[in-house]
Amino acid sequence: MASDFRRKEILPDITEQIVQSYHEIGSINHLGHCPLPSYSDIIELIADLKEVLYPGYRRRQNLHFGNVTYHVGDILDNMHDRMTQQICRASRHDYMTKSETDCENVVDRDFEAEAQDITIDFLKCLPSLRSVLAKDVQAAFDGDPAAANLDEIIFCYPGLEAITLHRIAHELYRRKVPYIPRMMAEWSHSQTGIDIHPGATIGESFFIDHGTGVVIGETCEIHPHVKIYQGVTLGALSFPKDGEGKLIRGQKRHPTIGEGVVIYANATVLGGNTVVGANSIIGASVSLMKSVPPNTMVTIEKPSLKFREAS
Numbered sequence: 001m002a003s004d005f006r007r008k009e010i011l012p013d014i015t016e017q018i019v020q021s022y023h024e025i026g027s028i029n030h031l032g033h034c035p036l037p038s039y040s041d042i043i044e045l046i047a048d049l050k051e052v053l054y055p056g057y058r059r060r061q062n063l064h065f066g067n068v069t070y071h072v073g074d075i076l077d078n079m080h081d082r083m084t085q086q087i088c089r090a091s092r093h094d095y096m097t098k099s100e101t102d103c104e105n106v107v108d109r110d111f112e113a114e115a116q117d118i119t120i121d122f123l124k125c126l127p128s129l130r131s132v133l134a135k136d137v138q139a140a141f142d143g144d145p146a147a148a149n150l151d152e153i154i155f156c157y158p159g160l161e162a163i164t165l166h167r168i169a170h171e172l173y174r175r176k177v178p179y180i181p182r183m184m185a186e187w188s189h190s191q192t193g194i195d196i197h198p199g200a201t202i203g204e205s206f207f208i209d210h211g212t213g214v215v216i217g218e219t220c221e222i223h224p225h226v227k228i229y230q231g232v233t234l235g236a237l238s239f240p241k242d243g244e245g246k247l248i249r250g251q252k253r254h255p256t257i258g259e260g261v262v263i264y265a266n267a268t269v270l271g272g273n274t275v276v277g278a279n280s281i282i283g284a285s286v287s288l289m290k291s292v293p294p295n296t297m298v299t300i301e302k303p304s305l306k307f308r309e310a311s
Helices: 002-008 011-024 039-053 068-099 111-124 126-143 150-156 158-174 180-192
Strands: 233-235 268-270
Touching: 039 068, 039 126, 039 158, 039 180, 068 111, 068 180, 111 126, 111 158, 126 150, 126 158, 158 180
Parallel strands: 233 268
Antiparallel strands: none
């Protein structure tokens, strides 16, 4: 025991060295008085939103039309306050970062009022969001013969989980909410293995089969009725830079996928000028960096197989 105590005597010195590094390396710590968005609160908001979007499938069971109004109303009331707070924090910090000011000197904007307006506007979109998600669920059922029914898809399919969270995050992204859409997207990525930037525009009846390793970039445009498989990357080519060598932002860097396209496993489609025409099929493991017209099948020649008797 005495030996253990002596070993622990060095802990105050280690603590002091760590805190000193906070002064020396200020780019990866936030020690101001203005709170940042809370990851745990964002995850709880995601759970509340899924409860509203898919009632009866998540936390609360035995819901019926006699009690669902009270249940949803209670969730929305609580969610309104917490979402307003998180958006307020995100917007204030984003403003401070861009204006290089501190929390105490931000006096020209009412961030809480702005956040409340954004929250109400976002909550208004939930009925139409449910309509789109219902088409995503149906697309999964129509596109996967292994699916027994819609319930199985809602309970079990990571592709639906990913597109649900993307559609939530995208609505906040469209309303120019900083940080929170990316937080939602990265949490979804960690849960599903599917990486969709919240800026990507994805049409209705979208189906990701299996899903692991799918990557969809920020400026990607996906038209309705598209189906993609695991390992597909809809990405960018090399990033253009300005005269000072800094990345040029705000340009379209990712492909456009036409209506009814199917992209098979491990295919890669790259570039902001790349357009895959409607009803085309991109075969497994294809690497595509130029546009293809509608109704086109793109495949690679398979290597020949050799069979010999095992020794």
